Amino acid sequence: xxxxxxxxxxxxxxxxxxxxxxxxxxxxxxxxxxxxxxxxxxxxxxxxxxxxxxxxxxxxxxxxxxxxxxxxxxxxxxxxxxxxxxxxxxxxxxxxxxxxxxxxxxxxxxxxxxxxxxxxxxxxxxxxxxxxxxxxxxxxxxxxxxxxxxxxxxxxxxxxxxxxxxxxxxxxxxxxxxxxxxxxxxxxxxxxxxxx
Amino acid sequence: xxxxxxxxxxxxxxxxxxxxxxxxxxxxxxxxxxxxxxxxxxxxxxxxxxxxxxxxxxxxxxxxxxxxxxxxxxxxxxxxxxxxxxxxxxxxxxxxxxxxxxxxxxxxxxxxxxxxxxxxxxxxxxxxxxxxxxxxxxxxxxxxxxxxxxxxxxxxxxxxxxxxxxxxxxxxxxxxxxxxxxxxxxxxxxxxxxxxxxxxxxx
Numbered sequence: 001x002x003x004x005x006x007x008x009x010x011x012x013x014x015x016x017x018x019x020x021x022x023x024x025x026x027x028x029x030x031x032x033x034x035x036x037x038x039x040x041x042x043x044x045x046x047x048x049x050x051x052x053x054x055x056x057x058x059x060x061x062x063x064x065x066x067x068x069x070x071x072x073x074x075x076x077x078x079x080x081x082x083x084x085x086x087x088x089x090x091x092x093x094x095x096x097x098x099x100x101x102x103x104x105x106x107x108x109x110x111x112x113x114x115x116x117x118x119x120x121x122x123x124x125x126x127x128x129x130x131x132x133x134x135x136x137x138x139x140x141x142x143x144x145x146x147x148x149x150x151x152x153x154x155x156x157x158x159x160x161x162x163x164x165x166x167x168x169x170x171x172x173x174x175x176x177x178x179x180x181x182x183x184x185x186x187x188x189x190x191x192x193x194x195x196x
Numbered sequence: 197x198x199x200x201x202x203x204x205x206x207x208x209x210x211x212x213x214x215x216x217x218x219x220x221x222x223x224x225x226x227x228x229x230x231x232x233x234x235x236x237x238x239x240x241x242x243x244x245x246x247x248x249x250x251x252x253x254x255x256x257x258x259x260x261x262x263x264x265x266x267x268x269x270x271x272x273x274x275x276x277x278x279x280x281x282x283x284x285x286x287x288x289x290x291x292x293x294x295x296x297x298x299x300x301x302x303x304x305x306x307x308x309x310x311x312x313x314x315x316x317x318x319x320x321x322x323x324x325x326x327x328x329x330x331x332x333x334x335x336x337x338x339x340x341x342x343x344x345x346x347x348x349x350x351x352x353x354x355x356x357x358x359x360x361x362x363x364x365x366x367x368x369x370x371x372x373x374x375x376x377x378x379x380x381x382x383x384x385x386x387x388x389x390x391x392x393x394x395x396x397x398x399x
Contacts, residue, residue: 012329013331013334014397015388015391015392015396015397016384016385016388016392018334018337018338018341018388018391019341019384019385019387019388019391020381020384020385020388021338022338022341022342022345022384022387023341023342023345023349023380023381023383023384023387024380024384025338025342025345026342026343026345026346026348026349027349027377027380029342029346029349030346030349030350030353033201034350034353047373050373054377058377058381066338070338070339070342071342073315073318073339074311074315074339074342074343076314077309077311077312077314077315077318078203078204078205078306078309078310078311078314079201079203079311079343080201080202080203080204081201081346083267084266084267086264086267087203087204087306088204088302088303088305088306089221089224089302089305089306090264090299090300090302090303090305090306091302092302093228093295093298093299093301093302094267094268094271094295094299095268095271095295152295153271153275153278153279153291153295154279154287154290154291155275155278155279155282159278177369177373180370180374181370181373181374181377182377184374184377184378185374185377185378185381188378188381189378189381189382189385192381
């Protein structure tokens with residue numbers, strides 16, 4: 001049923017890949033809506049960004065990117081799986097639209113590096129992936145988030161950047177967590193990075 | 197403890213309920229463009245009044261609407277204060293009015309559109325991309341697999357959290373998250389195997 005369009009060519013996304021993509025999209029959803037972990041600081045703390053980094057660090061660039069896109073599509077369609085139980089196009093219309101746009105790119109970039117490192121330098125996986133996730137947090141997530149806020153709120157980029165920076169610390173920690181967890185997942189499932 | 201996944205969709209028979217999901221999303225996008233193009237405090241008030249009229253028309257209870265606006269509330273207060281301080285009332289009304297108008301219109305979209313109607317529209321819209329290797333049937337399968345996987349993953353998350361708590365490690369992120377991730381990947385491979393067993397697969 002799914003193979004009829006592909007005329008014997010190997011599908012770019014196999015059935016196992018499809019299951020991994022869909023399950024990680026569900027994992028990101030659960031991370032975003034699970035009751036916030038109590039950080040003791042009063043900041044709403046969900047694991048959404050952890051789930052996004054984990055998808056990239058575990059599945060690699062293509063599958064990680066598709067998992068995040070799938071999560072965004074189903075959330076936009078109305079299933080309340082964005083943070084704070086939000087859903088629908090309203091989340092894009094609000095001030096956080098730039099962040100949503102950054103999520104698939106974050107998984108893609110982290111996945112690009114993670115898949116390579118998992119094969120070539122597994123011993124340094126955690127360090128390298130953490131650093132890449134931190135760079136992506138500031139350069140991609142922070143930048144697109146800032147642009148989105150500056151545009152929607154009609155404030156200068158400097159002011160919007162000021163709004164965005166308090167979240168960097170948390171997102172960098174979530175990137176390190178994702179790297180640590182992904183390293184364990186790769187040890188348990190070496191087939192995740194096997195070349196097909 | 198477990199968050200409930202209740203869609204904001206409200207059945208009804210207004211014109212907005214009957215417009216197909218794809219064109220309706222197009223209308224919402226067009227509305228977004230219009231709010232960007234038209235500037236000034238009075239147009240913003242007009243847009244907001246129009247969006248609120250839509251809320252009344254499709255009969256979204258006020259309590260639901262207010263709850264959906266909650267995540268935006270803090271931002272609205274802060275930005276209003278900031279804009280009033282920096283550029284005065286008219287600019288503040290323009291910025292916040294447009295923001296709220298579009299946000300509320302998007303809430304109306306979600307309240308009048310079934311989730312599967314929009315997902316079906318996406319799958320149909322992907323048809324022309326078959327040529328470049330996109331497989332709409334696979335996308336449709338991914339949608340249903342993902343929605344179906346959420347309860348399972350939620351159970352995994354809850355069980356691993358309870359397990360960590362039982363070991364006194366509920367503050368150790370590794371004890372919480374490593375088993376959750378590993379069990380989730382195992383769940384995914386099981387799903388893949390189940391799909392193969394049902395003859396859905398090409399590898």
